[in-house]
Amino acid sequence: MAGMLFSLAACGTKTEGAENETEQGNILIAYFTWADNTVVEDEEAAIQSALSHYESVGDTADYSGVDATSSASVLPPGNTAQIAEWIQQRVGGDLFSIVAAEPYPSDYDACMDRASDEKAENARPELAEHVDNMDDYDVVFLGFPNWWYTAPMAVFSFIEEYDFSGKTVIPFCAHGTGGIAAGVRDITEALPDSAEVLEPIGIYRGDMDTAQAEIDNWIDSLGIELPAAQNTEETEMEDSRKIRLVLDEGEMIVELYENSASDDLLERLPMTIGFEDYNGTEKISYLDSELDLSNAPGECTPQAGDLTYYAPWGNLAFFYQDFRNSPQLIPLGRIETGGEYLENLDSYTEVTIERCAD
Ligand SMILES: Cc1cc2nc3c(=O)[nH]c(=O)nc-3n(C[C@H](O)[C@H](O)[C@H](O)COP(=O)(O)O)c2cc1C
Missing domain, CATH: 2.40.100.20 (Cyclophilin)
Known part of the structure; x- marks a missing residue:
């Protein structure tokens, strides 16, 4: 009966959290996630390529429940998008998914190759969508997966597109066995000195199932205040x-x-x-x-x-x-x-x- 109730279909559904929202608010939750940055033609192959890679890097977390719906990141919502959604549940604000104009491969190793090339070239991939009202946001949660020990280069395209002077930036990172690595350092360097960068959080992909409470505690510890009107x-x-x-x-x-x-x-x-x-x-x-x-x-x-x-x-x-x-x-x-x-x-x-x- 339980199997019937929760049988897993071979497709993912894009969540509300991965949609871009434009309504005005003081907090923006911008994030890059692979699932929004790829086109999956063969779901099973894409998922298998991710799981094989995890194995090859000695990631021993239990991904046995990972299948076509829980996606190994390649299908929505994606780990960073899921964290973004939890943040929004806690603080409100608007979600924005950072999407490169040219999608990345859905095969893990092919995606790694392109990400590696972009990092080596310090590339700034063109972005498909833009935040029209960045001036309205004082606080920007900025989420990214660890890609080659730093953030995907598209995240730097995003940072350089806007004026972050005087804004509060709160990084969050979804990662594998490598942790946050240099991502927060590199993002901080890319921001103007007048931007205040608060304590980041990193969530290991193997801990995603139980991470919402940790996210809530982290947000509460930041002590960010919403403006009175809001x-x-x-x-x-x-x-x-x-x-x-x-x-x-x-x-x-x-x-x-x-x-x-x-x-x-x-x-x-x-x-x-x-x-x-x-x-x-x-x-x-x-x-x-x-x-x-x-x-x-x-x-x-x-x-x-x-x-x-x-x-x-x-x-x-x-x-x-x-x-x-x-x-x-x-x-x-x-x-x-x-x-x-x-x-x-x-x-x-x-x-x-x-x-x-x-
Ligand atoms: C191209 C690429 C490069 C990656 N490089 C690293 C890395 O250097 N270190 C690490 O810990 N995880 C790495 N990962 C794993 C992701 O950071 C991790 O799976 C994360 O949870 C994915 O988040 P997402 O679902 O939002 O894309 C990489 C993943 C991809 C696709």
Whole structure:
């Protein structure tokens, strides 16, 4: 049954996080990821080329779950894009994917060769898209994979295209066994002296499954402040997207993400539903009718505390264990407080869910 529920399709779905967004905001999260910079014709071959390479460099992490959907980086979202999405979930802001005009090969070794040549030439690949309103951003999270001990040369094209004077730049790096290496140093050197570079984070690809909490802690430790206007707006917005599960022991507060499925769920509140345990990983409840999926991510990698919607079965699913990347599992939100009640949720045949803002 679990295999049916989470069977992995042989295709990846581009997440919301990998799309460029243009709405104005104070924080920009710009990132380069291989998956947005390649065209994959033969998925299995591309993935296999990555896994073979990992093996050849002695990367002993367990990639046994890596297949056509979890992608070994070559299919969306890509590790750096996934980190960017987690950052956005924590701080808001706008996402921008740095894309070179000429796509890179989807074969790992061929991509390595081109990246190596570009590094040797200190090339500045032309970029396909541009940030029109860079002046609006004071804080720029800048994400990149370690490519040959530094950032892909396209990241330097990006840096040199804009005036970063006076901006706060926060680097983040997805890497293999080589760590962040010289990436942050090289980026810092490429930025003007008046740009302030904050403490970076590096995430090893073998740790991606469990990295979201580490990202959250890192962001909190940075002490970045949102401007007052944005703070107020965001607080109001956040409150309007919070929901409450009323339980005998207390209440569970869940913050919903911004997508059409979460919006649809909000519209249906208040509602009273019962929960059951599924698979020792989640507490589920079937809805009467489908949620609106017209503008929602098509997959996610659930972690304990996530509220999701499994589209094929039409059920809400609160995960109390981490689980693998699953197509058609739509992220709806995340438990903010009261997570301790989660494991007991199936003891309720009736739980009222209501909006916090009401
Ligand atoms: C062309 C290329 C060069 C790479 N060079 C390095 C390296 O020198 N050191 C390292 O630790 N990882 C290296 N990697 C691995 C990536 O940094 C790592 O898999 C990362 O998680 C990929 O992030 P992405 O999915 O956002 O592209 C390289 C990957 C590619 C494709």
